[in-house]
Amino acid sequence: MPWSTYKAAELKSTGLVLGPKFDPNVVETESTGQRCVKLTASGQYVEFRATADANALVVRYSLPDARAAGGTNTSIDLLVNSVKVRTLDLTSRFSRLYGTYPFSNHPDQGKPRNFYDELRAKGL
Numbered sequence: 001m002p003w004s005t006y007k008a009a010e011l012k013s014t015g016l017v018l019g020p021k022f023d024p025n026v027v028e029t030e031s032t033g034q035r036c037v038k039l040t041a042s043g044q045y046v047e048f049r050a051t052a053d054a055n056a057l058v059v060r061y062s063l064p065d066a067r068a069a070g071g072t073n074t075s076i077d078l079l080v081n082s083v084k085v086r087t088l089d090l091t092s093r094f095s096r097l098y099g100t101y102p103f104s105n106h107p108d109q110g111k112p113r114n115f116y117d118e119l120r121a122k123g124l
Contacts, residue, residue, distance in 0.1 A: 004050070004051050004052060004054075006048045007032050007033065007035075008036060008037040008046045009031075009032075009035035009036055011037075011046050011047060011048045012046070012047040012048075013039075013044075013045060013046040013047065014039075014044045014045055015037040015038050015039040015040070015044050015045070015046065016037065016038045016040070017035060017036075017037055017038075018031075018035065018036050018037070018038055019031060019033070019034045019036060020033065020034035021034055022034055024111075025111050025112050025113060027062050027115045027116075030114075030115050030116060036062070039076075054124065055122065055123060056120065056121065056122045056123070056124060057078070057120070057121045057124060058118055058119070058121075059076075059088060059119045060116050060117075060118050061090055061116065061118075061119065062092075062095065062115040062116050062117070063090055063091065063092035063095075064092065065092045065096045065107050065112070066092070066107070067107055069105050069106045069107065070093070071091050071092040071093030071094075071096075072091070073089065073091045073092075073093075074089075074090050075087050075088060075089050075090060076090065078121065078124075086124075088121060089119075090117075090119060091117070092117070093105075094117050095114055095115060096112055096113070096114060096115060097112070097113050097114045098110060098111060098112055098113070
């Protein structure tokens with residue numbers, strides 16, 4: 001099945017473009033082209049125009065983790081032609097690892113890595 005890829009750092013956005021950056025333990029290093037978009041406030045967005053009809057979407061995202069283990073949760077709204085079609089729930093719980101091998105889910109061990117998770121939405 002063919003697909004199209006849209007890179008947030010190259011799209012219309014009200015967020016802050018980070019990178020490129022090649023330092024260890026930073027989100028930019030694990031981003032496509034070492035660049036990403038940081039959304040920090042309600043109402044900020046990344047906008048794209050699909051180049052073909054689509055019925056699904058994969059969002060690759062990164063959230064800051066909780067100081068104690070357990071993750072953080074939030075959501076974003078998915079709009080199609082300016083109409084909200086779905087709220088997408090996001091979590092940092094499954095993406096970040098810390099310390100050295102064998103890695104843990106405890107932020108107090110430092111050296112964060114694996115910043116990204118993916119959410120799949122079908123039937124759009």
